[in-house]
Amino acid sequence: MNFERLATDFAGIKLKTPVMGASGTFGFGIEYKDFLDLGDVGAIISKGLTPLPRPGNNGVRVAETPGGMLNCIGLENPGIEGFLRDILPKVRQEAADTAFIANFSAGTVEDYGMMAARLDVDGVDGVEVNISCPNVKEGGIVFGTDPRAAAAVTEAVKKNTKKPVIVKLSPNVTDIALMARAVEEAGADAIALINTLTGMVIDTRTWQPLLGNITGGLSGPAVKPIAVRMVWQAAQAVKIPILGLGGITCGEDAVEFLLAGASAVAVGAENFVHPDAVVRVAEDIDAYLAARGLEHVSQLVGQVKL
DSSP: OOHHHHOEEETTEEESSSEEEOTTTSTTSGGGTTTSOGGGOSEEEOOOBOSSOBOOOSSOOEEEETTEEEEOOOOOBOHHHHIIIIIHHHHHHHSTTSEEEEEEOOSSHHHHHHHHHHTOSTTOOEEEEEOOSBOGGGTTOBGGGOHHHHHHHHHHHHHTOSSOEEEEOOSOSSOHHHHHHHHHHTTOSEEEEOOOEEEEOEETTTTEESSTTSEEEEESGGGHHHHHHHHHHHHHHOSSOEEEESSOOSHHHHHHHHHHTOSEEEEOTHHHHOTTHHHHHHHHHHHHHHHTTOSOGGGGTTOOOO
């Protein structure tokens, strides 16, 4: 793998390759050390962190679907203090040369700001802000479906960190370009999309929802065309870089996202099928570049021919 062809600066975060392990599917990175060389990973995006530890949802949490999977894990995590004390030092020991991006969410604008401040530490190279969460102060409206709420969160995070801020947008909106512009104007350094789509599975034997939380987030190959479309739409609307994800299983999938306008990509559900997927996708992209005589991956970004 030619790292010179793949080296990428994403919103000020130095990456050996433009391929990251997506939040929620890559743990804290160290869970995958027996399956791949963490030094070959573009970046590790942590599982979602919250202000306090969370046990996650009760009942069935994962269901397979045609071309994908539904999950309602419920943000199970050790909380911010547990992460900083027990996990981050191990990550930096096992993956010293790999960029680490901390994904987090909260229930209020104030807590988003607090989380950003706590994560403004050595060992964290950037933060990914999950705004697909309900605002507990505003009657449960999801931050990621309201441009003003999304902007308020972005502003609070930016005020409390010197790290690059990536805002992960919800696809469960009518106008993704509107949401992208809102967070860009509020100071986001980059955006990530898409997060999971809301779905539901019913057990026809019991007539009950299969998932304990009734609905869950749909990911996997089935969502890729939607994700590519949203990346392309967002790329027309903003100037900040885009992290594309949703159903990537191989280099050809990743190239679609790059051509649509993403500067980097993240591999999610495929990690559960092939735990070396993050490195394999990067190798595929490198081979694609070599086969076409291209000198650098940036030559693909936004080059879709309409």
